[in-house]
Amino acid sequence: LAKTTQPISMDSYEGQEVNITCSHNNIATNDYITWYQQFPSQGPRFIIQGYKTKVTNEVASLFIPADRKSSTLSLPRVSLSDTAVYYCLVATPMDSSYKLIFGSGTRLLVRP
Amino acid sequence: DVKVTQSSRYLVKRTGEKVFLECVQDMDHENMFWYRQDPGLGLRLIYFSYDVKMKEKGDIPEGYSVSREKKERFSLILESASTNQTSMYLCASSFPYGLAGDTDTQYFGPGTRLTVL
Numbered sequence: 001l002a003k004t005t006q007p008i009s010m011d012s013y014e015g016q017e018v019n020i021t022c023s024h025n026n027i028a029t030n031d032y033i034t035w036y037q038q039f040p041s042q043g044p045r046f047i048i049q050g051y052k053t054k055v056t057n058e059v060a061s062l063f064i065p066a067d068r069k070s071s072t073l074s075l076p077r078v079s080l081s082d083t084a085v086y087y088c089l090v091a092t093p094m095d096s097s098y099k100l101i102f103g104s105g106t107r108l109l110v111r112p
Numbered sequence: 113d114v115k116v117t118q119s120s121r122y123l124v125k126r127t128g129e130k131v132f133l134e135c136v137q138d139m140d141h142e143n144m145f146w147y148r149q150d151p152g153l154g155l156r157l158i159y160f161s162y163d164v165k166m167k168e169k170g171d172i173p174e175g176y177s178v179s180r181e182k183k184e185r186f187s188l189i190l191e192s193a194s195t196n197q198t199s200m201y202l203c204a205s206s207f208p209y210g211l212a213g214d215t216d217t218q219y220f221g222p223g224t225r226l227t228v229l
Binding site (some may be wrong): 042043044045046049051054087099102103105108 | 116121146152153154155156157202203204217218219220221222223
């Protein structure tokens with residue numbers, strides 16, 4: 001099962017674009033790349049998921065190169081409320097569900 | 113909005129006690145999961161269930177058991193709590209893979225911080 005590696009922490013300022021890159025060298029053909037956000041004292045919350053190329057939703061974009069060995073979560077114009085831990089993970093489909101391998105996450109601090 | 117609730121936010125138990133952690137979801141999800149979260153280790157899957165009375169071991173099932181008598185409820189049981197089971201426990205639920213539209217999302221509860229003395 002694929003393991004992910006991402007920076008331990010990042011700092012940014014309000015209004016900036018933040019890009020968090022994650023590596024997953026041994027991703028399998030059927031695996032998805034997924035990002036979750038976690039605030040203190042809360043469970044993780046799904047942000048975005050993709051398989052290849054680019055995915056965009058109302059909160060973020062996910063860029064995945066052709067070899068799929070890395071991916072980049074892009075948060076446009078961050079605000080103080082985006083301060084959280086961001087987990088890059090690989091979702092491996094199983095028979096009736098899928099398995100999530102959570103890494104240690106990236107702690108993002110957004111400063112005024 | 114999906115709601116996953118856990119019976120307690122904080123729990124303190126003694127070594128050797130039997131501990132029940134309850135999780136309830138209101139979205140009619142087939143899949144339910146129990147994770148523990150420890151600093152530096154991320155979330156690790158303990159058990160999951162893809163249907164009533166069905167269960168599968170995750171990565172770290174030792175010392176734990178689960179029960180799913182009703183679709184909406186998934187219980188984690190520590191038969192004899194030990195200090196190394198002090199952790200944050202998170203429950204999640206989801207639709208079966210491939211049936212959730214474009215994405216396969218797990219919805220998490222707020223967590224139960226368990227301390228075993």
